Amino acid sequence: MKFGIFYELSVPRPFSRVNEWLTYHNALEQCRVADGLGFDHVWAVEHHFLEEYSHCPAPEVFLTAVAAQTQRIRVGHGAVVCVPEMNNPIRVAERAAALDIVSNGRLELGTARSSTWTELGGFCADPDDTKKTWDEFCRVIPRMWTDDDFGWEGARFEMPARNVIPKPFQEPHPPMWVTVTTPGTELDAAERGLGCLGVSAAPFAEQERRTKEYYRRVANCDPVGSFVNDQVHTLNFLYCHEDYRQAAALGLPMVGAFSMSNAHLYFTREAYPTRAYQTLGNAGAALRSRGAPNGSTPADDPSVAKGLPEGVGIGDPDHLVRTIRKWEDVGVNGINFLLNAMEMIPQEQVLDSLRLFATEVIPQFRTPAERAARVQAPTTIPDVGAPGALAPPTMPAEANR
């Protein structure tokens, strides 16, 4: 089981320069602590215009800072929005490769297509096209990373042949993922050999069904990259405290506030009738997960928003070990945690929660060999000898004549 931390970078109202600064710098401190505690991943989303919910439109900048301030934790660019109005795939490949180099080969690249009208509409993107452009991005980016002479004439993207540089540090390239919000996207992931980066709550039974089908299909996939990344990670909240009641008292309001801010986004399906968006994104998933025990949608009672999805990572260490065992049993091999929302939990308590989780819970899911391996850098850095050994040769004096 891998453990990660996941950032939307949600900012409380009233908005101020200081509030945004504090959110970013608290998150960076959490990353440094998590790195030292043995967490495996830091993920940062790409969202635009999502006031309060996510002030993280440039994750590559945040993750570069994370990479510079940490030693071994992997940095998850999760996920790049694969919509050309927002990102050109060449720029995605270039930026990601540069981040992989700067981080000494610690990059994971997530892909997504955005589920809100707030974002797609803001960039004047056509919701009908996003699944197609996502598919094309997934196919061209790994080839830009590995081919020295890459050109493409596709349905939504084309370019004459160029050598897209730099190449990523990892050979053959960083692992690729797709964020899974709506049921069925895990099948898209499986067919392309992409890791399944869950970003919405799903009950255990539904997660088990979807995970099982993912593994069945990914075993026979036609990967878009040079290798298959057959991992399933899910998203959760984390607030760990020795006293279960205290954990709930602080953690549950955080979950509620985060879920509420998510529900207040303007989802594409609501704004724009299209075949391409059949659900309300993770807002719909969150409401479904709070439904009746048989999985049905709760009644239209607008006060039903107070319950919690099952399997949430809030409680004392024993509770969290039991909860994570259930996730393990349904086939999940990684959990990424949101540590805070709108800075509701004071930073010192977030850090205490991280430390307690790392001390009491993570070791329950590690073998002695894994614990020993985690002190090593994940990617071997080349021995380049003395500083300057890789510097270009001095140009002969006659070349300047």
Add this chain to the structure above:
Amino acid sequence: MISGTASVDELAIGAPEIVAFGTESVRLGGVTGLSLVAELRRPAREAVLPPGLHPIVPPAMSLSAWDVSESPWGAFSAAFVRVVCRSGARARTFCVGAAASSDDAVAGLRSQFGFPARRADVALRRHYDGVNVTVAPAGESDNGAAAGRGTGPMLELHALDPDPLSVGDLQHVGSMNLAHTPLGLRLVQVETHHEPSRVERLAARIEAFDAAAWGQPLLDPYWVVSCSVSLEDVEIPAIRFVCNPALPAAEGTERVQ
């Protein structure tokens, strides 16, 4: 989380009265329905909603129209102006204004479901290549404006180039209507059930929108997001929930049956 800032007392002026909550649903047959979503400018975001509702980002409103062949109120046409919002975590709209072409429909919409309907000339005309909707104060739709008796249409929109969609591609969102009820002044939650047989998406343009005539001068639908038209039957179930307009849904919701 932001909430509405409109004065409930001011919103309540002229609000419909529901003397008793009905127990029967109302079925509308042979409905041509048009729904247009447009973004609003930011000053309207909180100002048009009561404190019990929450605006979305970006602020948006919906303009919808029905041409109904069969109903307990006879054949009629109606139009609705609603602000997209959230009640708790749930997608809703807040009905700012409504108009219907017959007295019976106005009375039914007001007294059974709390729509702030008033009599107007409402026309929804569907052509092979588009749909036109016009709403004008009663008696002014034909020559009234031209003769100088009126101030122009309350709403005029044109939608062209229908593109077929699946019937499941259309999302309908419930309406919160402010009304005097046996429980007091409440937001009445109206959940319409739609059974479409045909759905099309169109490119639309709003030619005229008189916000003041709809009761909320701040509404400025400046950026059209989408427009769809459907052929459908519609059921309006009896009211099940109402909300105190001054309280968040988690605290102010009451079940009425």
